Amino acid sequence: MLDWLFASPAERRLLGNARMRGAMPWVIAIMSFSIMIIAATGLALAGTASTLSHAIEARYAVQIPNGGGDLGATLQAVRSATGVKTAEAVPESDMRRTLERWLGPAAQSADLPVPALVNFDLKPGARLTEVENRVRAIAPAAQISSHRESIGPLLRSLRLLQWIAFGLVVMLSGAAAAAVVLAARGALDTHRSTIDVMHGIGATDLQVTHLFQRRIAIDALVGSFGGGAAAAVLLVLIATGATFAGELTGGRTLVAWELVLLALLPLVLAALATWVARTAVLSALRQSL
Amino acid sequence: MGLARRRNPPRGRGKQLSIVAEFESVGLRYGTGSEVLRDLDFRLGTGGFYFLTGPSGAGKTSLLKLLYLAQRPTRGRVRLFGAELADAPREALPPFRRRIGVVFQDFRLIRHLSAFDNVALPLRVAGQSEAEVEGPVREMLAWVGLADRASARPPTLSGGEQQRVAIARAVINRPELLVADEPTGNVDADMAKRLLHLFTALNRLGTTVVVATHDIGLISATAGAQLIRLENGALVDPTGALKNPPARDS
Numbered sequence: 001m002l003d004w005l006f007a008s009p010a011e012r013r014l015l016g017n018a019r020m021r022g023a024m025p026w027v028i029a030i031m032s033f034s035i036m037i038i039a040a041t042g043l044a045l046a047g048t049a050s051t052l053s054h055a056i057e058a059r060y061a062v063q064i065p066n067g068g069g070d071l072g073a074t075l076q077a078v079r080s081a082t083g084v085k086t087a088e089a090v091p092e093s094d095m096r097r098t099l100e101r102w103l104g105p106a107a108q109s110a111d112l113p114v115p116a117l118v119n120f121d122l123k124p125g126a127r128l129t130e131v132e133n134r135v136r137a138i139a140p141a142a143q144i145s146s147h148r149e150s151i152g153p154l155l156r157s158l159r160l161l162q163w164i165a166f167g168l169v170v171m172l173s174g175a176a177a178a179a180v181v182l183a184a185r186g187a188l189d190t191h192r193s194t195i196d197v198m199h200g201i202g203a204t205d206l207q208v209t210h211l212f213q214r215r216i217a218i219d220a221l222v223g224s225f226g227g228g229a230a231a232a233v234l235l236v237l238i239a240t241g242a243t244f245a246g247e248l249t250g251g252r253t254l255v256a257w258e259l260v261l262l263a264l265l266p267l268v269l270a271a272l273a274t275w276v277a278r279t280a281v282l283s284a285l286r287q288s289l
Numbered sequence: 290m291g292l293a294r295r296r297n298p299p300r301g302r303g304k305q306l307s308i309v310a311e312f313e314s315v316g317l318r319y320g321t322g323s324e325v326l327r328d329l330d331f332r333l334g335t336g337g338f339y340f341l342t343g344p345s346g347a348g349k350t351s352l353l354k355l356l357y358l359a360q361r362p363t364r365g366r367v368r369l370f371g372a373e374l375a376d377a378p379r380e381a382l383p384p385f386r387r388r389i390g391v392v393f394q395d396f397r398l399i400r401h402l403s404a405f406d407n408v409a410l411p412l413r414v415a416g417q418s419e420a421e422v423e424g425p426v427r428e429m430l431a432w433v434g435l436a437d438r439a440s441a442r443p444p445t446l447s448g449g450e451q452q453r454v455a456i457a458r459a460v461i462n463r464p465e466l467l468v469a470d471e472p473t474g475n476v477d478a479d480m481a482k483r484l485l486h487l488f489t490a491l492n493r494l495g496t497t498v499v500v501a502t503h504d505i506g507l508i509s510a511t512a513g514a515q516l517i518r519l520e521n522g523a524l525v526d527p528t529g530a531l532k533n534p535p536a537r538d539s
Contacts, residue, residue, distance in 0.1 A: 008419065010406060010409070010413055010419065011413075013401075013402060013406060014399070014402070016401050193397065193399070193400075194399050196397070197397050197398075197399055197410070198410070198414065199383075199386070200357065200359060200386065200391055200397070201386065201387070201391075201410060201411045201414055201458075202383045202384065202385075202386035202387030202388075202389075202411070202414055202415070203383065203414045204380070204383045205379075205380070207414065286379070
C-alpha cells in the first residue's frame with residue numbers, strides 16, 4: 001500500500017534530488033506547530049470545563065446577610081438535612097480576606113456586615129427543598145444559590161473557547177491543504193516537460209502521481225514532525241514550570257488519550273497533505289490527454 | 290543490443306496485410322481555428338516504412354501527434370493496433386503509447402537526467418528492473434556512439450548528441466510503431482546514415498516506421514519506403530495506395 005513511498009534511486013532522480021525544496025516543509029512545520037498548540041489548548045479547556053462542571057454540579061451555597069452569628073447553627077441545619085453529602089462553613093476571616101481585594105483595610109472593620117456563608121454538596125437525586133426548609137426555620141433571610149448558575153457563564157465561555165480552538169485546528173488544516181495544492185501545482189508546472197515526456201512514453205497518471213506524492217509526503221512528514229516537535233517542547237515547558245500554566249489549563253493536566261491524540265496530529269497532517277497532493281496531481285493530470 | 294522482435298504480431302504465411310494505423314475522415318483543428326488536417330483517409334501497413342513529406346505548415350507534426358496519441362482528432366476515426374482510439378478514455382492510452390517510439394523534433398530530453406537515464410526511461414516506465422535495464426541501455430548508447438557520454442546531462446551534449454539520445458530513447462523498447470519528426474535535422478551525414486540504418490534494421494524486424502523529413506537524400510536512400518505527402522492539411526494520394534496499401538511479403 002505504501003510502495004509509492006519507497007522509490008528507486010532512478011525514480012527519485014526523475015524530479016531532481018534537491019532537499020527541503022521551496023517553502024512547503026516550512027509552511028507545514030508552522031501549521032503543525034500551531035495546530036499542536038491550539039489543539040492542546042482546546043483539549044485543556046475542554047478538560048477544565050468538564051472538571052469544573054462535575055465539581056459544581058451538585059454544589060450550593062447558603063448565604064445569610066448579616067448572619068455571622070448564625071453560622072454554626074446554619075451549618076448544623078444543613079448537615080442534618082437528608083441528602084446532604086458534605087457541608088462546610090466559610091470562616092468570616094476568609095470572607096473578610098476576600099473582601100479586602102475590593103475594600104482594602106476597611107474590610108477588617110467590625111462595622112462592616114459580613115454575610116454567613118455555608119457551601120454544601122447534595123447527593124445524586126437528593127432534593128434541595130428539605131435544606132431550604134431547615135435553613136429558613138432558623139434564618140428566614142437566608143438565600144440558597146446553585147454554583148452551577150453562578151459559574152454557568154464561565155463554563156459557557158470555556159466551552160466556546162474550546163470549540164473555537166477546535167475550529168482553528170480545522171481551519172489551519174484546511175490552510176495546510178491549500179498550501180499543499182499550491183505546492184503540487186507549482187511542482188507540476190516546474191516539471192511539465194518531464195510529465196509530458198513520461199506520458200508520451202506510456203507512463204500512467206498513477207506512475208507520474210506517485211513521484212509527486214512521494215516528494216510532497218516526505219516534505220510534509222519532515223515539516224509536520226519538525227513543527228510538532230517544537231510544539232511538544234513548548235508544551236512541556238509550559239506544563240512543567242510556567243506559572244501561567246494554571247491560567248492556560250485551569251490547573252488540569254492532559255490525560256493519556258489526549259497526549260496520544262496530540263502525538264498523532266503531525267502524522268495526520270502529513271497523511272492529509274499526501275492525500276491532498278495525490279488528489280491535486282491526479283486532477284491536474286486529467287486535464288491533459 | 291539484441292534487436293529481437295517483441296510484441297509484434299507474428300507474420301503470416303505468404304502475402305498478408307496487417308494494418309498498424311488506420312485514419313478515416315480525420316480532421317483536426319486547434320481551438321476555434323480552421324482545420325490544420327482535413328479528410329485524412331489512409332492506412333499504414335504493419336512493417337511499412339513511410340516518409341511523411343510536405344511543405345512547412347502542411348500539418349506533418351500535427352499528423353505525427355495523432356499517430357503517437359498526443360492529440361485527439363476533432364473528427365473522424367483513428368485506429369491504432371486494431372483499437373479505436375479517437376474517443377478512447379485517457380486511461381486506455383498508456384499501453385498503446387508504450388508500443389510507439391517517438392523522436393521529437395526538439396528532442397524533449399529530461400534536462401536533469403543523464404543520457405543513460407533518459408534512454409532507460411521507457412524501460413523503467415514499462416516496469417523493467419534495473420538489472421534488465423542496464424545492458425540494453427549501454428548497448429543502445431554504444432550503438433549511437435555515446436557510450437562514453439552515458440552520465441552526461443543533455444545541456445552538456447551537442448545538438449547532434451542530444452538527437453542521438455532522443456533516438457536511442459525512442460527505439461530502446463523496440464516499438465511496433467516508430468514515429469520520427471525530422472530525426473536527422475541535427476546530425477552530420479555519417480550519423481544520418483547510421484540512424485537510417487537503425488531505422489531500417491528495426492523496420493526489417495517488423496517495426497512500422499514513419500519519418501517526417503525534408504531530406505530528399507534520406508528518402509532516396511531507403512528502398513521500398515512509401516511517401517505520404519501532405520499539402521495544406523490534406524493528403525496527396527492520387528493513386529489511392531495509402532488508402533489501400535499493397536500487401537507485403539512476410
